[in-house]
Amino acid sequence: MPQVTALLADPSVRRVALVRLRVGLGDLLCSLPAMRRLRAARPDLAVGLVTWPETAAVVERMGDAVDELLPFPGADDVPDRPPGREPDPATWAAFTAAAAERRFDLALQVYGDRPAANRVTAALGARLVGGFAPTGWTPPPGTEHLHLRYPVHLHEAERHTRLFEHLGLPPAGPPEMAFPSTPADEAEHAATLDRAGLVPGGYAVLHPGASSPTRMWPAERYAAVGDALAADGLAVVVTGGPGERAVGAAVVAAMRAPAVDLTGATSLGGLAALLRDAAVLVGNDTGSAHLAAAVGARSVTVFLPGDPVRWAHRGPRHRALVADVPCAPCPHLVCPIDFRCADSVRPWDVLAAARELVGVVG
Template sequence: MPDGTPKKVLVRGPNWLGDAVMCEPALQGLKRVWPGSQLFLLVKPAVAQLFQAHPVVDRLVVYEDRGRHAGLTGKWALAGDLRRERFDVAVLFQNAFEAAFIAFLAGIPRRYGYATDGRSMLLTEPVAPPDPGTLVHQVHYYWNLLKPLGLSGEPSNPGLRVTPEEEQSMAARLMQAGIGAQDPVIGVNPGSTYGGAKRWLPDRFTQVAERLSRKMEESHGKPAAVLILGAKGEEAVGRSIAAGLTGRSMILSGATTIRELMAAVKRCAVLVTNDTGPMHIGSAFGVPIVAVFGPTDWRTTSPYGAEHALIRHPVECAPCLLRECPIDHRCMTGVSVDQVYDAAAKLIRRPAAAPAMAEVPQPVRVAAESSGPRPLLDGVTVFLDRDGTLNEDTGYLRSAAELKLLPGVTTGLSRLKAAGARLVVVTNQSGVGRGFFTLKDLEGVHARLQGLLEADDAALDAIYFCPHHPDDGCRCRKPARGMVDRAVAELQLDLRRCYLVGDHARDIQLAHVIGAKSVLLVPGAVDEAIKAQLKTEQAMPDLIARTMIEAAEWILKDAELRADTMTQAGDRSAG
């Protein structure tokens, strides 16, 4: 590689359909970085079908993990096949140890990927994964992996392609069911191979499809046909939905290849779906999507790029990321038929979707015109400690199930949020560095914390954490200001208008460092000895409060006083 450009690149793609679709922009980006390289895409059979005829993939290599590549012997055989291709570089979008191990066995000299799953020793160029405290959409997660290679800009929208012959074949199949080429079609995808927790109720899919069919009759002169999609094993769900429909329907559950599924999804005027692979396939074809989200994290796996509506019912336990709900499935049962129908009815009134592989413009966000005075805390940031401030301090919080909010937290934070404040958590979590829990455990705790607060209109704007051992000498562990500086850079915060609420001397010390007014939460009585200790530690706050409600009330009053002072100063200047 005299010019630095590899001739042959092995790309290990994700295993799941939805993840593979969200990785597609990164594949295009890789071709942009190395335009003269041949890209060989190593993926499992279903994903291989997804990328047939894709313009940036020069060759597909099918990883038959349940067939000839099963077990250690099969992986050794796969590595031998790859070794004979003499690849220059392996780019590993899949995060598993196995992906790096196979690339290592294949003798590929450059092995590039995120340093996850204990595989750093097998990577010649490990890339630090994103901070788990900062949520990143999967499209950006894959895209950002390539930035150290020189990729710049923003990812395009995912795009897929079916051949004209495949579209014609699906059109003929629909015609046999009485669905003509010009007939409007509603797609319904009620299943989920991940688990039952992601599934909205089948009878509600039926009601939405029935109402949408009648709605489209008003605009198209004929009721829409309903395509019921799904994987093998979901046929019974498809039959139960079809049984409740009065118009034309066709059950494709378990009756399509991936290529046929793609052609069927592309045919839909709107797709009503759970969080599944077909949802992302529809998005890649520019099909308007109405997606019902429950236990999964909508912030990282929502459909990307195409017009879509996300419907969810905020509850304290979501996103839990569980396959099966251990309680009453409240995140899904709380989503009503009216919510989903109204969202879909709005989408189908819009112009037809762009063709496959075209870049679909992002929805334009138009700020509402102000109809009154700015909120009192507009532009104000309230930095918050976590343990002992928002939730009970149990020493080292190892699992999401152990997290319990302190009394008054949601009430106090919701008042601040309603007044326009941005809420940002900055928390020391040395339990990671000490080996008491993993980053994945911490991510689960933070997901639950965000869900609990969001359910009471007190959602956090961001969570920053320091995972280092106290002896590491990092710049982010409080009272050092590293986490705050990062928040300022990423969220465009104004430190001249900020407060900090915590329960420890180091929180107040940090407030002094950044010039913030501070509140120390102390649940019990505060005597002169405690105040003397705070003075000794240079940690005397502006207020000592017992609860978050008291802290919020003081912040509101202080902000109001500041505003009055500025107004008076302005009046004097004008005079």
């Protein structure tokens, strides 16, 4: 059995840095259950989150689980670097100096299975350094008990709660996803429903975009599902970020039934409320699926190269349709062969899962 430390229960640990070098909405939302548990167990802790400044809007939604965002400037071998943000040695020096000024008692690598994140964590100048131990990486002597071998067999949210339990938090039930809403979100949502002629529970959402081409189930397949849901009596809404307008328009154009295109037309909070009140979300393995889980929506998620063990939400409100090909899951952002995983997920199977969730028989 690995040695377990009660470090997170130690009252001498008062300032903690969490190194989560991710830009994805889903990545951060899946971290939040563990952070909320940490806050509940240790309300006295000052928690700094080391991550990209572009995630500030999501970090703000974490409420009092995070006290401060320490902007990460980028580093070699960290793949989640946004375009145009190449590491700058001068910026790196300022970043590490700012971290040292905070005099962290503990810095934890909560990024994942990459030793580069451990190097970033060690550079913060904390009194103690721990967190995930990537596959094949050996913790410095004497710190083995501060690390947890990266648990590749667990869901992303469970990985983080397991780490915190290893470091002293009491065990609890399954991680609980969350996304706090604001009055401004609700006002925007009400205006969106009124403008589009939608009623809660009377519409289905299609989210055909994703962060990489290999995660995007083809537009014509989304259109087929949308047409069938429209025939069932549901209004169909297409959503996505501002950079996904082309794929949203492609789905709308391929549908025979009318659809409401809200791609790029909602804020993050507005999208959360839209998903919450939908009959069902049908989307790719991307942030919208995690946002749906966080607000209690019903969701059908299409997994192509993505790993459902890591990312599929469980429970009676969620269904995962997984590519039936031997090369999935895979790490490719652009398929190097014939994108056969997309062909293996059939529209009628996705439709059947959506109908099951909304109680439609057909």
